[in-house]
Amino acid sequence: METIPRTQYHHGDLRAHLVETVRILVEEKGADGFSISEAARRAGVSSAAPYKHFSDRGQIVRAVALAGIDRMRDQMDAAAKAATGDPLAPIMALGLCYANFARTEQGVFRLMFGLTKGHEEDPEMQAHGEACFDVVKREVRAFMGDGPPDQEIERRSYMLHMFVHGHAFLEIDGKHDLDLDAGQEAMLMADIARRIMQD
């Protein structure tokens, strides 16, 4: 990240640079402790420059969140495909992946959800989220076979999502005292996955 003042007048790709800078700031200062001004400062441009690329602060944050969703989707996809052995392994892997993402990209994770300021019905946001959830549904379908109707796949997938989402947030918010090591967390995930997927 370039804190050094630019030599050229035009930046090159300020838009992408800003998104990345804000991502870092969000992790450093928390999901609501950063400012666009500071991001501009770090990028070595004036505080007015960001508004040539985004209509307002919300749109920058939105771009950071969207990129986060995509990143998480990629990680989930990879984790599910890499998991073998137990037929429940891919589903467990998805859960662990979700929790790990929340821990390692806490700030962005918070933005991805709870970004319900003016984005209540943002179709692009929803589409990217959907793509993420599709990975879950795909693995649930793979586990359950072709028997059950889509509605049942959806139901189970949502149950899994509820659990892991709650866990992720309780974890990063420090709202539980049972501090699990990686092994214990994996066992918890396995237990949950079994309970949700059985019968």
Added chain:
Amino acid sequence: METIPRTQYHHGDLRAHLVETVRILVEEKGADGFSISEAARRAGVSSAAPYKHFSDRGQIVRAVALAGIDRMRDQMDAAAKAATGDPLAPIMALGLCYANFARTEQGVFRLMFGLTKGHEEDPEMQAHGEACFDVVKREVRAFMGDGPPDQEIERRSYMLHMFVHGHAFLEIDGKHDLDLDAGQEAMLMADIARRIMQD
């Protein structure tokens, strides 16, 4: 709520008044769209007045969150005690209560969690949260009897919490498309409760 300018110089109980005003603002404008200045304006005092009662904005927000936790605890306690019939009824009732609180006090609910700015290790906050969780543990113990060790009670209670917490947030964030009516939500809760509490 008094928007009318006061007649007396001294307010009477500005502290409590502010907490209530901020609570309302949080619901109106969202968990991060309100300002202390506006709360002061609504209370009919100068923007400096709040700082005679709170060291900073964070402490006001904290007070609002604390009051919220207590309110939720009371509702959960009442809901659990009122539930009869099925032995799982109290546990289901707790879940529905949690989800309903999140819906009706969305702003405060968001504050109660995700208030991890400087409050990471706030013992009072944790204590109030604990008191809330105790209600869950009490009902789980009631369901399971004296057999299982405390650790198992804790485990099951946390599973319930994960699930309902995830549901509450996905719900208020509008992150799922299966829009459940009250009956369907109750059935979902029942299904989950059964899966978690069985064997």
Added chain:
DNA sequence: GACTCGAAGTGAGTGGCGCTTACTTGCTGT
């Protein structure tokens, strides 16, 4: 290769915010 036109920058300015400071008010205890 000069010219122009628009995208991408600048710097100064606005209003609102959180918070502080120095001062005032008026209730409460003696």
Added chain:
DNA sequence: ACAGCAAGTAAGCGCCACTCACTTCGAGTC
């Protein structure tokens, strides 16, 4: 009656999001 202190005020500071009038410079045209 009065002192002292808790609880208010107005004014001001620095930071923020965002705007506006202006400048720079690179890409496309002749």
